[in-house]
Amino acid sequence: MNREDFPLLKKDIVYLDNGATTLKPKVVIDKMNKYYLEHTANIHRGDYDLATKTNELYDNVREIVREFVNCDYHEVIYTSGTTMSLNMVVFGYMRKHLKKGDEVLLNKGEHASNVLPWIKLSEEIGIVIKYVPLDKNYELTLDNIRKCVTKKTKVISLAHVSNVIGDVRDIKSIGKFCKEKNILFNVDGAQSVPHMKVDFKDSNIDFLSFSGHKMCGPTGIGILVGRKELLEDMDPIFLGGGMNNYFEEDGSYELKEVPTKFEAGTPPIAEVIGLGETIKYLMNLGIDKIHKYEVELKKYLLEQVKAIDNLIIYNKNSNSGILAFNIDGVFAQDTAVYLNHYNIAVRAGNHCTKLLKDEIGVKNTVRVSIYFYNNKEDIDILVKALKNNKDIFKVII
Template identity: 60%
Template sequence: MHREDFPMLKQDIVYFDNGATSLKPQVMIDAMVDYYSNHTANIHRGDYDAAIKTDALYDEAREVVKNFLHAESSREIVFTSGMTDGMNRIVFGFMKYQLKPGDEVLISKAEHASCAIPWYVLQEELGIVVRSVPLDSEHQLTIQNLESMISPKTKVISLSHITNVIGDVRDVEKIGEIAEKNHIYFVVDAAQSVSHVPVDVLKMKASFLVFSGHKMLGPTGVGVLYGKMDLLSKMRPLCYGGGMNEFFESTGEYKIREVPTCFEAGTPPIAEVIGLSRVIQYIESIGVENIHKHEVELKKYLVSELLKIPNIVLYNKSSESGILAFNIRGVFSQDTAVYLNHYHIYIRAGNHCSKMLKDDLNIKNTCRVSMHLYNTKEDVDKLVLALKNSEDIFKIIL
């Protein structure tokens, strides 16, 4: 779908590494170039035409994100540098001051490093206990397993909406219900889900939700932290400086501004925020449901074709997203990635920043195909053909 909108696709490539970062549509590039070429200005400081235009676009972006996430107020939207930044702000700006030693945080072994390591650091610093919910035989999280881990000590459930290797779509609405019923904070990593499936922070009763712009067809260097207003008002900034203070005096007195401005110290990534806003409008014009349907159909086709090749091992056939992890039997994943690059097919090899998942998969490294709206049946056919002919892999890569 919409391949003509993506300048990278003018090259003869098959791009299957969307879990790492996605390609960018021309409309997003144009919006950023327009800022740099025609109305460069800082925000909230200038009284000239370019600054007024930039202010309006920056403020509009918060509204665009709010509507996209179905949040109650644009004040619940904080611009960050990405999902990792957002998670660290939640853990060290909020949870550090709300949790007590012995409080439990539930995660899973399929979580990305950014959704595990901050919790482990807080475990060291504060004496909270981080526990992993066991995954089922398909390496997926089940509601039963999650519920079995909940105790009166459980204070946080912190999970990805869609995991980045297995690609299972967690039932976040059900998890949100369980969290609310048990007075547990629910933190959602939407890095792999936003732009792939509908994200509604109210339906999922999320306390906090984070994602990056660059995995959702948007720019690098920008992300979003959503938090419920009453929680954000208790969150402490991790960064202090210009733009976020009401006043400061030589006596040492200062006052920080209200949410969300207090969380955006210094000059924010203005061009990136404008680009993100434009790309969300682009995604909405296509429809997230249509993107999801397209990716799931393509994955089913890919799985059906790969099952015909005897030496291909699949790790997550059943998950309902555009993510498939596989290996050629007896071939190290990086060698497969180098081989596929020979045919201009871009996939990812490795542990995909989910280093705990090896305990469940019994393998450390896999090849990962991750799709987006512009992938086609022809892309899948090219990949399948290359894998069918992979008996000569070492003649090609060495």
């Protein structure tokens, strides 16, 4: 879909590393350039026309995000990306409200940014991390979550779509369960928000994090959405200009209201404006269509690779555009280097999900991750290269 919107696709490249980052449509690039070329100004500080125009565009992005994920305007915080958002939740809210012995449920399919902050917090205040086992398809189910919940469980933290297996977790049911049990529900939306409708309120989410660059937007900008009453009781990690009402020599100070108190210093203004344009672009395209299209392409890919007998696939069943595999006996990086010879971009490695090896028994995989601008031709080129994999070492050495 909409390949013509992406200048980079005019080059002879098969881009299948969308789980890492996505290509940018021209409208988003133009919108950001316009800020630099026509209305550069800082926000919330200037009394001149340029600043007024910039303020208006900048503030309006919160409204666009609000509509996109269904939350309140004041629940939207600009961050640098999912990693920062998740760290804000752990060190701004959880550090203040959890105590020794409280249990947090994670699982081994989570990205580093939803594991390491918790490990650090556990080191600091003695919370207990429990890993919910994945099922036989390496997917996370509500049933398995239920089995791990105790009276001490205070938080369930998970990716809506995991970044290697690509299983879509049933956040609506999990959110309902969390609400009934009075458990905080923290959702990493980095791999889901770009691909499908995520409804913050309807899924009873307490915190939702996502990144601009994985959804056709700029790098360096992401979002944390938090329930307002939680945000009011959350500490900012960064303090500085723009987020305080006053501070005095005697050490007294007062911070601004939510969400401004979390946004110290000059933000990435062009990126915020670019993100707004990106979300408008995705809404026009129809966010509901994207996931369906990607799943169809993955099915097509699976059908085509059936005949390749030395391919080990780890996530045939997962309902997203992500395929994790290895060529039997070939190191993942060698496969990625081989595919690069055909201008095919994929990712090899552990994908920052370093605990998944305990579940799937292998440290490194090759990951194909599809987005809406990929087409059957991309898949055909990939399949052709994979079919010829007997030649792999002739090609790469």
